[in-house]
Amino acid sequence: MKKVPEATIRRLFYYYRCLKNDDSESPKYICSDVLGNKTGIKSTLLRRDLSFFGHMGHKGKGYHKDELQDKLEKILGIDQEYEIALVGAGNVGKALIKYKKFRELGLYITEIFDNDLDKIGRRVGGYIVKNVKYLKETLEQNNIEIVVLAIDEEEIDEIIDQLQETNIKAIWNLSSARLDFDKNIIIIKEDLCCSLGSLIYNING
Amino acid sequence: MKKVPEATIRRLFYYYRCLKNDDSESPKYICSDVLGNKTGIKSTLLRRDLSFFGHMGHKGKGYHKDELQDKLEKILGIDQEYEIALVGAGNVGKALIKYKKFRELGLYITEIFDNDLDKIGRRVGGYIVKNVKYLKETLEQNNIEIVVLAIDEEEIDEIIDQLQETNIKAIWNLSSARLDFDKNIIIIKEDLCCSLGSLIYNING
Numbered sequence: 001m002k003k004v005p006e007a008t009i010r011r012l013f014y015y016y017r018c019l020k021n022d023d024s025e026s027p028k029y030i031c032s033d034v035l036g037n038k039t040g041i042k043s044t045l046l047r048r049d050l051s052f053f054g055h056m057g058h059k060g061k062g063y064h065k066d067e068l069q070d071k072l073e074k075i076l077g078i079d080q081e082y083e084i085a086l087v088g089a090g091n092v093g094k095a096l097i098k099y100k101k102f103r104e105l106g107l108y109i110t111e112i113f114d115n116d117l118d119k120i121g122r123r124v125g126g127y128i129v130k131n132v133k134y135l136k137e138t139l140e141q142n143n144i145e146i147v148v149l150a151i152d153e154e155e156i157d158e159i160i161d162q163l164q165e166t167n168i169k170a171i172w173n174l175s176s177a178r179l180d181f182d183k184n185i186i187i188i189k190e191d192l193c194c195s196l197g198s199l200i201y202n203i204n205g
Numbered sequence: 206m207k208k209v210p211e212a213t214i215r216r217l218f219y220y221y222r223c224l225k226n227d228d229s230e231s232p233k234y235i236c237s238d239v240l241g242n243k244t245g246i247k248s249t250l251l252r253r254d255l256s257f258f259g260h261m262g263h264k265g266k267g268y269h270k271d272e273l274q275d276k277l278e279k280i281l282g283i284d285q286e287y288e289i290a291l292v293g294a295g296n297v298g299k300a301l302i303k304y305k306k307f308r309e310l311g312l313y314i315t316e317i318f319d320n321d322l323d324k325i326g327r328r329v330g331g332y333i334v335k336n337v338k339y340l341k342e343t344l345e346q347n348n349i350e351i352v353v354l355a356i357d358e359e360e361i362d363e364i365i366d367q368l369q370e371t372n373i374k375a376i377w378n379l380s381s382a383r384l385d386f387d388k389n390i391i392i393i394k395e396d397l398c399c400s401l402g403s404l405i406y407n408i409n410g
Contacts, residue, residue, distance in 0.1 A: 010396065077405045077409035077410075091299065091304065094296065095299065098296040102397075102398065104398075105401075169408050170408050172400070193310060197218050199375045199377050200283060200310075200351075201282055
């Protein structure tokens, strides 16, 4: 299969969410114009996005809504549930724990770590914040393969040393730190400053 | 000038931040290999990013650090300060208000709005949460041109109606709502679910 662009993947979530939130029984089919309009994406782009995954439409009818929703769920890998460990129980971390929309995708933050003695032992969103020195141990015991980093850049080295020795598959990096690993770990960087900053650039551009 | 890709703009922030945090006086120059290495970006890509904005390097010496930092500051528009209004004093909103890195870029959230009577009148990060019905009025009085939306999709219509009648230039949209305006407003959508979700896709891919 051709490599699917990152932007396509993100749009698949829009299509999926739109179908999921559409609780009308009829009509059973939706055409690309309507789905495009609902998600704010041009129908030509929508059709191209979906075409990466084979033929999905029904001639003259459009897409079967339930069928498309199921397929998107499988493609995106959200037909399963995932346990996630969060490192950093600061303001951003707390917001993520309470972010309900992750759960709608089957993504559950079930472990929280921090190195701040004032935070360790406290309850955040129903979970006790653990000392980050138990990160490696906890990930291994619970077979957690996804880690979210919401910490300051200065605290990253200790975390990397521990993660290096685990079997984690992926990191969602909300810190501004650059991550270097000796092994293959999928890393997606989410930099809120660059995102808001690019808005500023566009205002002046 | 050629249209500058969004990804280039985001990387300019990495270069800028790296230079800003480098408080060593000497050497005065930095070559693309070193700056690339520090930011985790290939030097060929870094040179291409910077080439959008004319010739910046000095032959045989590399980039003059202070000069490059100043230029990037101007290009990105962060040589000024900006007042920002935040709509939504929930968990995500609260995290944004307390997010210090925005201030390092000259971006200040100075007004906070919500429609929840339990939140209105309370102090968050030093600011009193105002009733969202005063949004339009407050933006106009204070000449605020940038709005951050950190609200639920269901609450969006009232906000759009008010923003439609203001002179705002840009919206950073952290809600999952689709925004439709009759006029030209720069909108950058930041969807945390799609971002974390794309990590899941990549694990399974």
